[in-house]
Amino acid sequence: MNRRSFVQHMLTTLAAGGAAPSLLARTARAAGPGEKILVVVQLSGGNDALNTLVPYRDRGYRSARPNLAVGAREVLDLDGALGLHPALRGLAAFWEQGRLALIPAVGYPRPSRSHFVSMAVWHSADPSRKSLEGWLGRWADGEDDPFCAVDLGLSTPLALRGAEHAGVAMGGLDDFQLRLPEAALNRLESGLSRAYTGPLDATRKAMARLLDDVARVQGLRGYRPEAEYPQGPFGNALRDVVRMIAGGLTSRVYYVALGGFDTHAGQLERQPELLEQLAAGLGAFSQDLKTLGRENDVLVLGFSEFGRRVRENASGGTDHGKAGLMFALGPVAGGVLGPGYDLDDLDDGDLRYRVDFRSVYAGAAAFIGARPEELFPEPQPLLRLLG
């Protein structure tokens, strides 16, 4: 059901004085204080796990990376064996407070080194690649409110696409309004009630939905975040998420991306820049959540489509690999979770996965009250992600 017919349906139900539609009950409680919210952070391009959470004492690591290894003097030591890349200094405080979980060697069976294939697997949570729906899209299908998931980009990612509902793609909060003359608006309204078929009808639905979503977001712009976000789309997106949370938007899932991690060359310049942006953005976001008193209601879950090859290449970079690093920030079981890296047992030069990403997703899904077994093709054991 699209938003328009759904709103009409709701109005008829109310007018007929029928039984209270479940929608009202669920919308009213959605995302209010105490209501749990998941923010997914996608590091696009394949973040190099080994130079993010660094096994800096490991000989295999150091010898595979004569030029790229992060040394013992530079890392922010966590436990005597693993350390954070110095560009992640902004996350150190969360580690101290037990609010940061790091999950190394995460992947899935029969891994692909293709960006697109691997990204599709992570989005659909289906390594067999048969599913056309995203893991959170399946959750959205079970919700009455299609505004339950918001993407801070220009088009809804697969992860948020379900069979019935797809998350709302909203470039930015301030620009999310329609500026057309009255006559054009009238023509638009009348055009949307015409009968179309095929792709043209899909376009009509997209337009109808836009009108509904724009109406929905009016009045959310009042809150001015206090923290300082890094410049650029990633910082802006997190800032908008805080504003939507503060404004009481009913969304329970937000999706944010930071791109540029495909460091085949020049990794020493590029990756630290990105990690610094990541840490600065998450730091500001957490600070604002704290001000709002919502820091325990919001879980940030980070992933990348794969980690990179253990051995560096001749271009000062690393090629596509397999298992990678996930992280979670918020009311989590802080620490390094899972069995960790094993650099003595590589899969064709790549980290072998030792934690299935779905067992991490499961914890995040449970956080927003979803039932993991309804979201993934195969049920997975739950990694204890939450504190």
Next chain:
Amino acid sequence: MYTGPFSPHEAAHLLRRAAVRGTRQEAEALAEMGLDRAVEQLLRDPEPAPEPDLDSEARASSGKLHRRLVLHWLGHWLRTDTPAAERLTLFWSGHFTSEFRKVKSPRLIWQQNRTLRRLGPGLFPELLNAVARDPAMLVYLDNAQSRKEHPNENWGRELLELFTLGEGNYGEDDVQAAARAFTGWSVTPPRKARKEGRPVSFEYRPRWHDDAPKTFLGHTVQGGEEVLEVLAAHPQTYRFLAGKLLRFYLAPQPPAALVEEATAVLKDTGTYGLLRWLFTYEAFYAPQVRSALVKSPIEYLVSLLYVGRDLPERALGRALVSMGQVPFQPPNVAGWPSGQAWLGDAALLARLNLLPAVLEETSDLYVFADGARDAYDAVLPQAQML
């Protein structure tokens, strides 16, 4: 072979698909010519684009130079007598991708665009060979730095996955064999080129090349040329490309039998050969095919500006960013998405909000939106479609 009427109604559809831009008068003129001559007229040899001015300010920022290239290309698309070549160039630039943010050289990016325009209409092997030696591509997919000690797999992998066979038609060892075969395919070091006052161009470095024999898709090969030969002779290459071309020019899900037919046409007669065949094909004029493709943002902007007022440069750049497609800057090596993926809330909002600045009440939307009666029809669903 299409035998139905070829009135301005059908000509408008042909114009949308072939060239994106058009007016009622142009549709009428094509209809007047009859189908065959209209198709010939549209598919004439591409008019070369003028050279962009990249030198006038020595210190222009890279963002500024990128914007200048974008405006230069779209300006050419709006003015040229062979706009069909520009839509095809857009297709190839979404296929043989290169990102400005990585290549960083406006000159190399433009050189690639010129190559795609010049060779895009012809036979595929010639285009593929040129792209494999294209400096922007060699820099973009890191092959310029690939040497036998540590072959860089980026180009080898995308060559198979995205540019020729498609995923599932090769193995990991083929990727590695291709990467080894292409070691030493590099470019002039930029510093050397500057010193000698010549452009950065393709340069083969024998000392970087791994000259051992490799097994690639069952063939024994040594160098990159042979890898390209194997791919250019492979039926799957043409099947993969024909399917992609039909999705770009015909419908989101072309029937498998039609793809098979197109595969042979593409291999034998090249890309314009395929388009000539398609534009005179019965199925191309079927009602369910009309307005079945979503205009990409670049296509939307070109078709709109052609019948509307000019936009200030900055507004134009912003519009492309907020609609989600900037020339020379695909989101990743797989190129741009298509179809409904263009119509997320944010992007659709940007499309609609652009209209008041560009259109006038008297603007001619006959080609811009199927069946348009006046300029207000620009807000209807069909205005988003080709």
